[in-house]
Amino acid sequence: MKRIFLGLLLLGIFAAILIPSLFKEPYRPPLLSQLREKYHKKASKSADHSKFLPLQKPFTRPQEVTEACISCHNQRHIEVMKSSHWNWERLEYVTGKGIRAIGKKNILNNFCIGIASNEAACNKCHIGFGFKDASFDFQNPLNVDCLSCHDLSNTYLKASGGAGMPDPSVNLNIVAQSVGRPTRNNCGTCHFFGGGGNNVKHGDLEMALFDTEREIDVHMGTDGVDLSCVDCHTAKNHQMLGKVYSLSSMNRDRVQCEQCHTDKPHQQTILNRHGIKVACQTCHIPTYAKVNPTKMEWDWSTAGNLKNGEPYEEKDSLGMVAYTSLKGTFTWARNVKPEYLWFNGTATHVLLGEPINPTQVVKINELFGSYRDPEAKIIPVKIHRAVQPYDKKYNYLVQPKTYSVTKGDSGFWNDFDWQKAIQAGMQHLGLPYSGDYGFVKTEMTWPINHMVAPKSQALSCVECHSRENSRLAALTDFYLPARDRNYWIDHIGKGLIIFTIIAVILHTLLRIYHSTKNQARRDV
Amino acid sequence: MRIYIYRRFERFWHWMQALLVMLLMLTGFEVHGSYTFFGYENAVHYHQIFAIAYLILVVFAIFWHLVTGEWRQYLPTLQNIRAQLDYYLFGIFRNAPHPTRKTALSKLNPLQRIVYFGFKVLVIPVMGLSGILYLFYRYPQQYETLPFGFVGIKSIAYWHTAGAFVLVAFLIAHLYLITTGTTIFSNLKAMITGYEEVTDHHPTSDSQKQEEVVI
Numbered sequence: 001m002k003r004i005f006l007g008l009l010l011l012g013i014f015a016a017i018l019i020p021s022l023f024k025e026p027y028r029p030p031l032l033s034q035l036r037e038k039y040h041k042k043a044s045k046s047a048d049h050s051k052f053l054p055l056q057k058p059f060t061r062p063q064e065v066t067e068a069c070i071s072c073h074n075q076r077h078i079e080v081m082k083s084s085h086w087n088w089e090r091l092e093y094v095t096g097k098g099i100r101a102i103g104k105k106n107i108l109n110n111f112c113i114g115i116a117s118n119e120a121a122c123n124k125c126h127i128g129f130g131f132k133d134a135s136f137d138f139q140n141p142l143n144v145d146c147l148s149c150h151d152l153s154n155t156y157l158k159a160s161g162g163a164g165m166p167d168p169s170v171n172l173n174i175v176a177q178s179v180g181r182p183t184r185n186n187c188g189t190c191h192f193f194g195g196g197g198n199n200v201k202h203g204d205l206e207m208a209l210f211d212t213e214r215e216i217d218v219h220m221g222t223d224g225v226d227l228s229c230v231d232c233h234t235a236k237n238h239q240m241l242g243k244v245y246s247l248s249s250m251n252r253d254r255v256q257c258e259q260c261h262t263d264k265p266h267q268q269t270i271l272n273r274h275g276i277k278v279a280c281q282t283c284h285i286p287t288y289a290k291v292n293p294t295k296m297e298w299d300w301s302t303a304g305n306l307k308n309g310e311p312y313e314e315k316d317s318l319g320m321v322a323y324t325s326l327k328g329t330f331t332w333a334r335n336v337k338p339e340y341l342w343f344n345g346t347a348t349h350v351l352l353g354e355p356i357n358p359t360q361v362v363k364i365n366e367l368f369g370s371y372r373d374p375e376a377k378i379i380p381v382k383i384h385r386a387v388q389p390y391d392k393k394y395n396y397l398v399q400p401k402t403y404s405v406t407k408g409d410s411g412f413w414n415d416f417d418w419q420k421a422i423q424a425g426m427q428h429l430g431l432p433y434s435g436d437y438g439f440v441k442t443e444m445t446w447p448i449n450h451m452v453a454p455k456s457q458a459l460s461c462v463e464c465h466s467r468e469n470s471r472l473a474a475l476t477d478f479y480l481p482a483r484d485r486n487y488w489i490d491h492i493g494k495g496l497i498i499f500t501i502i503a504v505i506l507h508t509l510l511r512i513y514h515s516t517k518n519q520a521r522r523d524v
Numbered sequence: 525m526r527i528y529i530y531r532r533f534e535r536f537w538h539w540m541q542a543l544l545v546m547l548l549m550l551t552g553f554e555v556h557g558s559y560t561f562f563g564y565e566n567a568v569h570y571h572q573i574f575a576i577a578y579l580i581l582v583v584f585a586i587f588w589h590l591v592t593g594e595w596r597q598y599l600p601t602l603q604n605i606r607a608q609l610d611y612y613l614f615g616i617f618r619n620a621p622h623p624t625r626k627t628a629l630s631k632l633n634p635l636q637r638i639v640y641f642g643f644k645v646l647v648i649p650v651m652g653l654s655g656i657l658y659l660f661y662r663y664p665q666q667y668e669t670l671p672f673g674f675v676g677i678k679s680i681a682y683w684h685t686a687g688a689f690v691l692v693a694f695l696i697a698h699l700y701l702i703t704t705g706t707t708i709f710s711n712l713k714a715m716i717t718g719y720e721e722v723t724d725h726h727p728t729s730d731s732q733k734q735e736e737v738v739i
Contacts, residue, residue, distance in 0.1 A: 006536060009584045013540075016576040270568065273662055461564035467557045479678035482557030482564065486682050493689025500693040504700040507612075514617035 035225045042181075050177035059172035062129050062165065063142040068176065070141060077141040079238035085127045085149075087138065088115075094249040095348045095368060103247050106352050108397050110364055110386035110442040111195040111298060112327075117401035117428035118411075123163045125190040132163035133428075146179070149186045153178035161405065184209060184220065187229040196327075199294045202244075203336065203382040204450040208291035216290055217451045232259065245447055246365055251345025251375065255449070257281075279377040281449055282340065283459040288382060288448050293318050293332035298386040301439040303328035304416040311416070326402075326413045328387075338380030338448050340472055342369030353431050355395045361385075362397070362442040371478035378475065380448040387441055389422060393434030397442070399425035529631050530718045534594075537585050538715060544578040545691065552688055575655055582652065597632055600641045605634040616704060626720065643694070647687055654684040 049055055054068040070077050084090045089103030104122075108114045115122040123131040128143045130136060137143060145164060147156050156175045159167040166172070192198060192207045199206030214221035220228070232255050233242045242255035257265075257280040264272045265280075274283075288294065304325060306312070311325030320332040347367045356362045369376030390397045401424035404411025410424035418437055426433035464472045465482035472480060530538070551574065554560065554567035562570060589595040607623035612635070615623070624633045632640065657680045705711035706721060714720035 005584075005588070006533060009533075009536075009581070012580045012584065013577045016573070016580050276662070461568070462560075465557070465564050479676070479681055481555055481677075481681060484678075484681075485556065485685065489682055489686045489689070493686065493692075496689055496693045497696065500696045504696060507700070510617055515619070518619055 032224060039231065040226045045180055049179050052177075055173065055176045059176065062145065062147070062172060065172050065176045066142050066144050066146055069146045076238065077144050080127070080144050080146075081138070081141065083238050083240070084243070085240065086144065088126065090248075092249045094351075095346050097348065097351065100351065102249070102349060102351065107247055107349055108352065108364065108399060109246060110384060110388055110444050111201060111295070112402060113300075113388060114399045114425075116399045117425045118403040120161045120163045120405075121403040124158045124160065126164045128164050130163050130165055147172075147175050148189070149182045150179040151175045151186060152180045152183065154185055161403070182228070182230050184228050195295065199289060199292050201246075201295070201384070202446055202450070203288040203294035204285070204448045206289075206292050206294070209451070212291075214454055218454045219452060245347045245367055246444060247349070249347050249349065254345065277371075277377055279343075279379045281380050281447075281452070282378050284452050284455070285338065285380055285448050285450075286453055286457055286459055286463075287335045287337055288380075288451060289334050289336050290451055291334075293320050293334040294336065294382065295330055296333045296336070296382075296384065297329075297331035298327070298384070298388075299329040300386065300388045301328065303412070304418070306416065325416065336382070337471065339383050340378050340380055340475060341367060341445070342371060342373065342376040342475065342477075343367045343379045343447065344369035344373045344376035350397065352429065353396050356390065356397060356440065358390060358392070358395060358438065358440045362440055364397075364442050364444045367445050367447070371475075378472065382446040382448055384444045384446065385441065386444075387439045389418060389437050390440045391422075391434050392436040392438040394432065396431075397440070398422045398433065398437060399429055401425040401428065525722050526719045527626075527628065527722055528718055529626060529628055529714050529720050532718070533588055535715060535718055537581065537588070540581055541578070541585075544574050544581065545695070547574045548578065549688065549692060549695070556685060556688070572659060575659060579652065579656075582648070597630070598637060598641045598644060600638045601634050603634060605638065608633050608635045612704070622706070626722065639694075647690055647694075650683055651687040651691070654680050654687065658684055
């Protein structure tokens with residue numbers, strides 16, 4: 001009876017250890033070769049555009065190309081003209097501010113600040129021809145630039161300062177006959193260079209991705225699965241999935257890792273459970289700006305210093321421009337550990353003309369979320385900190401005119417005169433300017449989603465679960481095992497242990513003392 | 525005089541519990557962030573395995589105590605408790621005899637009874653319950669309510685940590701008190717072999733037989 005009982009118990013304990021591993025689905029990670037088979041081989045084109053007659057006639061103006069496109073694809077332009085790529089604004093509910101049409105058209109940032117009065121330069125990246133000021137006709141289908149996204153010849157180029165017109169050197173016939181599904185080259189031409197240079201804005205989108213390795217980007221590495229942007233950023237009727245919260249406000253149309261990976265991607269349940277509160281990116285993107293530096297700080301207040309009446313540049317240890325008379329002082333960084341925050345998919349923005357508090361750091365965009373919010377997860381972000389001009393009387397951020405072709409046209413990059421530049425920019429926007437400008441500290445928050453590392457580089461537990469140097473040190477609204485403890489429980493607990501040890505030692509000493517005394521007495 | 529005090533299951537249970545509790549402490553305080561030993565991921569993993577093994581042991585132990593009636597050993601009594609305290613505080617230094625005698629029918633002294641009883645109704649349930657909640661804690665998913673959703677991981681962890689400190693203090697005191705038997709090693713020997721040397725105690729052979737029958 002006893003033996004049976006003991007046997008049963010032993011069996012039970014062993015079963016507790018062994019059964020879970022017996023019943024666990026053997027985990028078979030997808031082989032790289034299988035993934036390559038699935039994604040690397042792209043479907044061949046269903047049509048060879050070089051054979052189509054409408055594309056044979058010599059094009060002189062880009063609008064003629066669009067006309068030719070529409071002659072067959074006679075509904076697509078309608079879709080394109082509904083997209084944010086075209087409108088540079090979208091109707092969204094902005095928390096606390098109601099439904100607003102916001103986008104590149106009317107939101108200021110803390111990099112080059114804004115497009116207003118600078119359209120000729122900034123709107124090079126608009127998918128239209130000639131968006132040079134408010135007079136641009138958003139209703140004219142012939143203004144749609146199909147080629148910027150669909151050119152596969154890699155010869156299409158938009159002109160600098162051309163407000164979206166192609167460079168005169170482009171052979172439009174070669175481009176028109178090469179069109180197809182957008183590649184990373186099409187997207188990257190604009191999205192890798194936001195903020196006026198490679199990797200300036202995002203930190204996780206840069207020209208290294210044109211041709212990269214698995215080690216840098218596990219998805220886009222050409223030695224790996226070799227995904228292109230549109231494999232994740234799918235588009236139904238030209239409405240691309242995914243958006244960035246420098247301009248967006250609502251929790252919709254987001255690209256999710258779960259689209260492919262499901263919400264239980266790990267072998268270990270405990271890791272899958274983390275996914276309820278922690279975004280995939282948090283552990284799987286340990287650092288950003290892995291290849292080329294990204295801009296972390298931008299101080300406009302130092303801009304405009306001249307040497308012998310001429311603008312000049314200074315470089316930092318990374319070989320990046322640390323000061324330029326045109327834009328001020330920069331800080332660059334490479335392999336940056338992200339900052340972390342709770343994010344529920346909604347955000348707010350400082351709208352044009354909205355009052356700010358210049359005594360505090362102005363959050364140009366603010367991402368919402370907290371531990372208590374069931375929709376919120378911890379995400380990694382890049383925070384870009386800047387010092388930029390504002391109107392001291394009206395207390396709002398101002399739009400300077402930075403770009404101009406010639407001197408004397410108020411453009412700061414030619415005239416180096418804030419007064420004139422702000423005057424011109426604000427006039428362009430139709431907002432009053434008091435003539436009294438100052439500089440205010442601002443912050444922009446950029447979620448980090450790209451350049452996901454291979455799983456071998458994912459964060460280990462102690463990156464967050466540790467008392468010192470936890471990556472989540474700034475998120476204090478929840479209990480994180482190993483990082484957190486209750487001061488009183490820990491101190492009273494330690495006190496109890498120390499008290500016990502002291503009591504044991506004292507008792508032992510007394511026993512030894514008395515036993516030797518008793519021994520001595522007996523000996524006497 | 526050798527008497528049979530601890531039965532086979534009891535000894536097995538005791539040593540298995542000792543092993544598991546110490547392993548749970550070692551891994552548990554690493555999860556708490558007190559030190560690094562196994563590595564965090566391993567510590568969490570091992571702690572879970574030891575915890576489940578321990579829970580199974582507890583189930584068997586409860587069953588054994590109930591069917592053998594041995595649970596009565598833990599009923600606290602105020603009788604002789606003063607004498608027992610006096611012994612530890614004064615008598616032991618004078619080489620005074622133990623105030624209570626250990627038999628198979630009463631193997632715990634009054635102080636042990638009270639402390640172990642406290643453990644069984646307070647510390648172990650708190651550790652077990654908070655441990656189970658910790659183990660199965662899951663944040664509510666979107667639009668989902670959980671039966672224990674209202675219990676935050678914070679309070680669960682606080683209870684579990686507080687209990688752990690008490691257990692460590694208990695373990696230290698317990699290890700020391702082993703040495704306060706008739707001789708320094710007599711208690712330890714009893715827990716290993718089941719038999720203890722007892723002086724000036726003459727149980728009738730009848731009662732010993734009776735005890736064997738109880739099993």
